[in-house]
Amino acid sequence: MSINKALTIAGSDSGGGAGIQADLKTFQELGVYGMSVITAVTAQNTLGVQGVFPMSAQAVEQQLASIGADLRPDALKTGMLFSSEIIQIVAAAIRSYNWERIVVDPVMIAKGGASLLQQEAIDAMLHHLLPLADVVTPNIPEAEALSGIVITDSASRQQAAKRIHEYGCQHVMIKGGHEADTVYATDLLYDGKTFTEFSSRRLHTPHTHGTGCTFAAAIASGLAQGLSANEALRLAKNFIHAAIAEPLYIGSGHGPTNHWAYQRGVRAGAASSDVIIVNNDAYAGGTR
Numbered sequence: 001m002s003i004n005k006a007l008t009i010a011g012s013d014s015g016g017g018a019g020i021q022a023d024l025k026t027f028q029e030l031g032v033y034g035m036s037v038i039t040a041v042t043a044q045n046t047l048g049v050q051g052v053f054p055m056s057a058q059a060v061e062q063q064l065a066s067i068g069a070d071l072r073p074d075a076l077k078t079g080m081l082f083s084s085e086i087i088q089i090v091a092a093a094i095r096s097y098n099w100e101r102i103v104v105d106p107v108m109i110a111k112g113g114a115s116l117l118q119q120e121a122i123d124a125m126l127h128h129l130l131p132l133a134d135v136v137t138p139n140i141p142e143a144e145a146l147s148g149i150v151i152t153d154s155a156s157r158q159q160a161a162k163r164i165h166e167y168g169c170q171h172v173m174i175k176g177g178h179e180a181d182t183v184y185a186t187d188l189l190y191d192g193k194t195f196t197e198f199s200s201r202r203l204h205t206p207h208t209h210g211t212g213c214t215f216a217a218a219i220a221s222g223l224a225q226g227l228s229a230n231e232a233l234r235l236a237k238n239f240i241h242a243a244i245a246e247p248l249y250i251g252s253g254h255g256p257t258n259h260w261a262y263q264r265g266v267r268a269g270a271a272s273s274d275v276i277i278v279n280n281d282a283y284a285g286g287t288r
């Protein structure tokens with residue numbers, strides 16, 4: 001039996017809902033062997049982030065070297081990287097080990113408002129990491145910070161995606177979780193030519209801690225198993241929709257998503273897809 005391996009390079013969330021913990025749970029549920037490089041330890045629960053403790057450059061370098069010397073990942077995702085120094089170390093390792101199928105979740109600010117990336121590190125993200133990415137998955141505030149464009153409507157979201165794509169990544173997926181109250185949670189994909197929307201019904205729940213981490217880890221799981229970017233994004237959108245739809249009601253704040261829900265649904269023979277995909281070539285001409 002061949003086993004596909006995925007690596008997460010991210011921060012630890014002591015509460016278990018986001019970061020490394022969400023990523024490893026997602027890898028496990030989607031049938032890939034999970035590995036981790038920890039960039040920072042956070043003291044965190046469903047009420048917020050109480051402390052951030054970045055790892056030393058040497059600790060990050062050595063974890064990457066240990067993986068590089070022995071365990072070639074079939075895909076990897078990055079999450080909280082915290083500093084420009086750590087971003088540059090990660091980018092150098094990706095290049096030197098020729099790691100492929102890279103998902104960059106440009107984590108900047110936790111839902112509770114705590115900063116998970118130093119402001120001056122945005123430049124390093126743009127110039128060192130984005131050129132290596134197959135898929136980059138900013139939420140709306142992160143897309144604004146990366147592109148310098150204020151997103152107010154679908155035209156400005158397309159513009160932001162185009163601007164981010166110019167840094168050299170293959171696919172930009174601007175996630176819609178942070179949009180104002182809409183019927184659908186719609187993520188916009190740009191592959192350099194075409195815009196495609198991935199939508200699922202917006203769920204009304206405070207239990208969305210770690211949605212972005214889980215989504216990016218599901219994309220990496222799909223890529224590790226040989227899916228195309230489009231197929232992996234569809235899988236990830238279904239995985240996160242199921243995980244939000246059946247909250248665990250853990251903690252007294254913004255609770256984690258349910259990493260068991262997608263496979264439970266598959267085992268129970270649930271409809272294969274909650275996701276509506278609209279491939280609209282009119283977008284490519286910027287007509288909407």
Ligand SMILES: Nc1ncnc2c1ncn2[C@@H]1O[C@H](COP(=O)(O)OP(=O)(O)OP(=O)(O)O)[C@@H](O)[C@H]1O
Nearest residue numbers: 139175176177178185202203210211212213215240
């Ligand atoms: N209330 C919701 N209902 C349905 N889907 C949602 C909801 N909130 C987020 N999503 C989906 O979850 C995925 C992650 O999106 P989101 O914009 O929340 O990421 P994020 O802000 O980076 O997450 P995080 O807060 O963990 O960093 C996207 O596919 C998005 O459409």
Ligand SMILES: Cc1ncc(COP(=O)(O)O)c(N)n1
Nearest residue numbers: 011012018019110111209210
């Ligand atoms: C270690 C770590 N990584 C990422 C997030 C973002 O998740 P959220 O925005 O849901 O708080 C987080 N809170 N903690």
